[in-house]
Amino acid sequence: MSMSEQNSGVETAPTGRPVCAYDLGFEAWQRELIAHGVAAVHAAALFRALHRPTRSFALETTSFLPPLRRWVERRQAEDSGFFRAPGGVVQAVASSDLLTRKLLVELADAARIETVIMGYPGRFTACLSTQVGCAMGCGFCATGQGGFGRHLGPAEIVAQVWHAQRQLQARGVEGLRNLVLMGMGEPLHNYDAVLTALRILIDNRGVGLAPSRMTISTVGVVPGIRRLAREPEPFNLAVSLHAATQAERLSLIPVAARWSLTDLREACLDYVAETGRRIFFEWTLIAGRNDTPKQAEQVIAFLDGLESHLNLIPLNRTDGFAAQASGKTAADAFRRTVQAAGIPCTIRQRRGLDVAAGCGQLAGAAAADVAAI
Helix, strand or coil: CCHHHHHCCCECCCCCCECCHHHCCHHHHHHHHHHCCCCHHHHHHHHHHHCCCCCCHHHHHCCCCHHHHHHHHHHHHHCCCCCCCCCEEEEEEECCCCCEEEEEEECCCCCEEEEEEEEECCEEEEECCCEEECCCCCCCCHHHHCCEEEECCHHHHHHHHHHHHHHHHHCCCCCEEEEEECCCCCHHHHHHHHHHHHHHHHCCCCCCCCHHHEEEEECCCHHHHHHHHCCCCCCEEEEECCCCCHHHHHHHCHHHHCCCHHHHHHHHHHHHHHHCCCEEEEEEEECCCCCCHHHHHHHHHHHCCCCEEEEEEECCCECCECCCECCHHHHHHHHHHHHHCCCCEEECCCCCHHHCCCCCCCCCCCHHHHCCC
């Protein structure tokens, strides 16, 4: 039975919506066409047409050879929504410095997610969401405060890249080069959809982005880290650490009760040994809580023997977490202590705070709502 026969008109368990054409990677399209008597050679033209966001799919189909065009017409007649891209941008707001743009994306079921575009000299980075809400429950994160809605399907992740590209093209600029999966949701909690989406995006028959310029962030889902270590693509891994003792980490990140700091460190050591790649660790600096010299020494001990880079991120304010970001003096002292131990350490530039587009601030809200944050 083919994929479309299994799923046509049937909602998928992870996403709660029917599978659409944009959920399928190239190899899946080859199998799908063969199952319907269409030669696999046509998969390249179909995949290219689906993933060329500057042109409409209907326009692209006019160049299809007859066997493919006839099958597409039959498939559209069976299910008019199968070739329809999921969701669209309902609001785009720019930060006052014009370097950050946040997109509010409404999906087919009216659920909302956010995508952020960040501009740097000569390049742009898109920060993608992977879930509606998040089940990890981190108290300092607006997404976690709102709870979990559902997983995104591959198409809903891929479409965020198209939205970002179109926004840039509308402004007369190019250069979307990097992707970070650090938006709404926990990517490794939605592992299969995330990997399918990234493989669609790196395929040169479509968008053709470089896997080495994609970063998958996790709050510490240990089975996902171990699984990612075995994947052939050189995706980057970022781990949200935020504390270097089990008690303090558990107070910030509830999932630490399931996968302890010891479990996380062992998985990270194995990841580095398996892949030969460094891990980027994220540390949200909270004034008086995890920004002291003692905590700096604790994180040095945790990172000992790990090929790593520590990113320090001053806390971004959210309504549901009553704490303050570390001041410049404390942040600089923390950074210098870590660097003195021979560990690369930087303080991440804060971007888009005036439109609630900073780390931990995404909640699927319209600009009128985020203005109060």
